[in-house]
Amino acid sequence: xxxxxxxxxxxxxxxxxxxxxxxxxxxxxxxxxxxxxxxxxxxxxxxxxxxxxxxxxxxxxxxxxxxxxxxxxxxxxxxxxxxxxxxxxxxxxxxxxxxxxxxxxxxxxxxxxxxxxxxxxxx
Numbered sequence: 255x256x257x258x259x260x261x262x263x264x265x266x267x268x269x270x271x272x273x274x275x276x277x278x279x280x281x282x283x284x285x286x287x288x289x290x291x292x293x294x295x296x297x298x299x300x301x302x303x304x305x306x307x308x309x310x311x312x313x314x315x316x317x318x319x320x321x322x323x324x325x326x327x328x329x330x331x332x333x334x335x336x337x338x339x340x341x342x343x344x345x346x347x348x349x350x351x352x353x354x355x356x357x358x359x360x361x362x363x364x365x366x367x368x369x370x371x372x373x374x375x376x377x
Contacts, residue, residue, distance in 0.1 A: 256280035256364060258350050263371030266340055274335040274371055276350030284328040289313075289353030289360035290335045292346035293370075303335060304353045304360035313358055317343075342377040 262274040274290070289304035303324040304313040312324050321340075326333040333350055347370040353360035 256283055256286065256352060257366075258364075258368035260348060260350055260368050260371040263348060263373045265374045265376065268340060268342055268375055268377050270340050270375070271336070271338045272340065272373060274337070274348055274350075274373070276333045276335075276368070278331045278333070278350075280331075283331045286352040286363070287355060287360075288326060288333040288350060289362070290324065290333075290348060290350050291360070291362060292344075292348045292373075294343075294346040297346075299349070299362075301353075301360040302348070304355060305333065306355075311355075313355055313360060315359075337373070340373075340375045342375050345373060345375045347372050 257279045259277045287306050290302040291299050292302050293299040302315050305324045305326050321338050323336045349367050349370045352363035354363050
């Protein structure tokens with residue numbers, strides 16, 4: 255079982271940057287593909303980015319390609335999401351989860367979620 259704690263969100267102006275962190279507990283963290291997902295008010299949760307267990311493969315939603323990068327440190331049981339050139343439409347609560355990759359898109363693999371971290375981009 256993996257437990258997840260997201261952090262690093264905040265209020266930023268459009269064009270700014272933020273770095274999110276997801277700390278995972280559980281000895282099997284390093285075997286999971288890990289992903290970031292987000293949910294904006296009134297919308298369904300959507301895939302943002304994912305990284306394979308070895309960090310050899312990364313996946314991104316079209317809406318964030320070229321602006322977001324994902325990385326992980328298995329020794330620290332942590333996955334990161336570096337967000338640059340933020341847009342108002344990036345405003346959402348961001349969550350991490352283990353992920354299954356289907357047709358280049360991440361599907362949440364765990365039923366339980368952390369509390370998420372709020373990202374607000376002012377236009």
